Amino acid sequence: MSQQDRPINRRSTAPIAVTGIGITSSIGMNTGEFSNSLRAGKSGIARWALPAGPLVPVGVGARLPDFSLVTALQQVEGVPEPLRRKIGLCAGRSPLGVQAAVLAALEAWIMSGLDRASLDPQRLGIIVAGSNLNPRYSYGLHEKFQQDPEYLTPRYPLHYMDTDYVGTLSEIFQAQGEGFTVGGASASGNVAIIKACQAIGSDVIDACLVIGALADLSPMELQGFYNIGALGGRNFHDQPDKACRPFDLHHEGFIYGQAGACMLLESTDSAQQRGVPELARVTGGALVLDGNRLSDPNAEGEARAMTQALVRSGLNPSDIDYLNAHGTASPLGDETEIKAVKGVFKEHVPRLWINSTKGLTGHCLTAAGVVEAIAVVIQLQQGFLHPNKNLENPIDSECRFCPPESTLVSIRRAMSNSFGFGGIDTSIILERGGL
Amino acid sequence: MTQLDVFQTVKRVTLEVLPFLPPEEVSIEKSLKDLGANSIDRMEVVTRSMESLGIKVPLVEFGKVKNLEGLVDVLQRFAN
Numbered sequence: 366m367s368q369q370d371r372p373i374n375r376r377s378t379a380p381i382a383v384t385g386i387g388i389t390s391s392i393g394m395n396t397g398e399f400s401n402s403l404r405a406g407k408s409g410i411a412r413w414a415l416p417a418g419p420l421v422p423v424g425v426g427a428r429l430p431d432f433s434l435v436t437a438l439q440q441v442e443g444v445p446e447p448l449r450r451k452i453g454l455c456a457g458r459s460p461l462g463v464q465a466a467v468l469a470a471l472e473a474w475i476m477s478g479l480d481r482a483s484l485d486p487q488r489l490g491i492i493v494a495g496s497n498l499n500p501r502y503s504y505g506l507h508e509k510f511q512q513d514p515e516y517l518t519p520r521y522p523l524h525y526m527d528t529d530y531v532g533t534l535s536e537i538f539q540a541q542g543e544g545f546t547v548g549g550a551s552a553s554g555n556v557a558i559i560k561a562c563q564a565i566g567s568d569v570i571d572a573c574l575v576i577g578a579l580a581d582l583s584p585m586e587l588q589g590f591y592n593i594g595a596l597g598g599r600n601f602h603d604q605p606d607k608a609c610r611p612f613d614l615h616h617e618g619f620i621y622g623q624a625g626a627c628m629l630l631e632s633t634d635s636a637q638q639r640g641v642p643e644l645a646r647v648t649g650g651a652l653v654l655d656g657n658r659l660s661d662p663n664a665e666g667e668a669r670a671m672t673q674a675l676v677r678s679g680l681n682p683s684d685i686d687y688l689n690a691h692g693t694a695s696p697l698g699d700e701t702e703i704k705a706v707k708g709v710f711k712e713h714v715p716r717l718w719i720n721s722t723k724g725l726t727g728h729c730l731t732a733a734g735v736v737e738a739i740a741v742v743i744q745l746q747q748g749f750l751h752p753n754k755n756l757e758n759p760i761d762s763e764c765r766f767c768p769p770e771s772t773l774v775s776i777r778r779a780m781s782n783s784f785g786f787g788g789i790d791t792s793i794i795l796e797r798g799g800l
Numbered sequence: 801m802t803q804l805d806v807f808q809t810v811k812r813v814t815l816e817v818l819p820f821l822p823p824e825e826v827s828i829e830k831s832l833k834d835l836g837a838n839s840i841d842r843m844e845v846v847t848r849s850m851e852s853l854g855i856k857v858p859l860v861e862f863g864k865v866k867n868l869e870g871l872v873d874v875l876q877r878f879a880n
Contacts, residue, residue, distance in 0.1 A: 513851070515856045519847060
């Protein structure tokens with residue numbers, strides 16, 4: 366029996382609660398600011414002389430605002446003084462991405478009440494989404510290293526490794542369960558969410574800090590994305606907020622975005638025992654491969670991920686009200702995703718709301734899946750859908766793309782897609798808390 | 801370069817590496833360990849001090865250093 370023929374009404378995984386969310390991004394340094402930006406359709410994409418080095422052809426991006434961790438910490442309410450001091454000590458001189466992750470994790474931590482109703486540290490895990498997170502750090506040290514290798518900071522071996530996130534966050538938040546990083550290119554965020562749900566579902570841990578790690582690219586990675594033909598922003602260089610155009614006829618590639626995000630996932634039993642509200646639930650997810658080492662998308666693989674996510678959630682396509690699309694604004698990527706969505710949702714397509722958060726945040730690459738899952742949770746909770754930015758001439762007339770203004774609509778369940786280079790296809794399903 | 805010049809460099813670097821340390825606690829008879837520096841902090845004080853002073857000292861030279869005074873003496877030997 367093929368995957369498509371399987372009856373899609375039997376739940377095979379336990380739902381996992383979302384009890385905290387936190388974010389640092391170009392459109393908000395916490396979830397309150399981020400929600401307001403989503404609602405207003407505010408884009409973080411602007412002119413940006415990308416990181417120092419040879420001039421990269423595309424000077425448009427969604428940059429994380431400059432911030433000092435110590436100052437930012439003073440603005441977060443409810444941080445006990447010992448924790449504040451510990452964060453300063455552990456992460457005060459960490460690379461940008463780790464600091465962004467610490468701030469996001471702190472927000473999720475406080476929101477989920479872990480500062481008050483704690484968990485057994487050995488039952489708390491950390492999964493960091495993304496690999497090769499810090500190329501700008503290494504790139505920035507390279508010139509000095511060529512001249513005086515003796516002066517290389519002894520912290521380099523700690524900071525160049527992605528596991529710096531795991532170590533730093535586990536020390537700050539006293540997580541002693543499973544902890545590791547997962548690489549899934551632009552699908553990394555969803556991969557981490559799926560792996561966290563599996564670890565919680567199989568009773569290895571009760572809760573997990575899922576970190577969408579900021580992809581801190583150097584000019585070399587940006588030039589590489591440009592040379593491979595993936596980067597947009599060429600024709601709208603002088604109108605940066607129009608540069609990212611998911612599903613629009615004039616889409617021309619992704620716009621780089623920076624964000625650090627954190628979602629605290631927890632078993633429903635644990636959330637209940639601790640007496641903390643469920644913001645939403647992850648009902649299921651799927652990660653499948655196309656069998657393709659290249660960067661091109663594949664509709665069959667994408668459809669398989671969406672279908673399996675439905676099967677594991679025990680849901681039918683018509684149970685999904687809203688799709689947070691991968692929608693990078695890459696012409697081939699957008700067309701392929703629409704083809705896959707139509708294959709899965711069939712006659713439900715005209716009723717399925719679709720938007721892409723990347724039109725507002727840029728493509729946050731390794732963090733994207735977590736950033737967009739947070740956008741979904743906010744929209745489920747607050748009853749609106751953010752605009753699909755810059756959609757003037759939709760590439761498809763049947764799909765129900767979100768209009769230029771936010772839509773007030775009550776959503777019960779949403780799917781969020783993330784696809785990565787190397788044929789990595791992921792799809793997760795979230796439902797509103799208290800359904 | 802006097803012992804005091806080198807000590808002042810080492811003190812400034814130590815306070816950069818240990819930002820929560822009250823400056824008056826950094827006195828020459830204390831060890832970096834006494835001041836709360838972990839092994840990586842201690843290595844960082846060494847490499848940053850060398851860089852500030854514009855000198856390169858083989859790391860084996862620091863093997864017998866017991867406190868800031870010992871560190872300052874080694875650095876001073878190479879700085880002059």
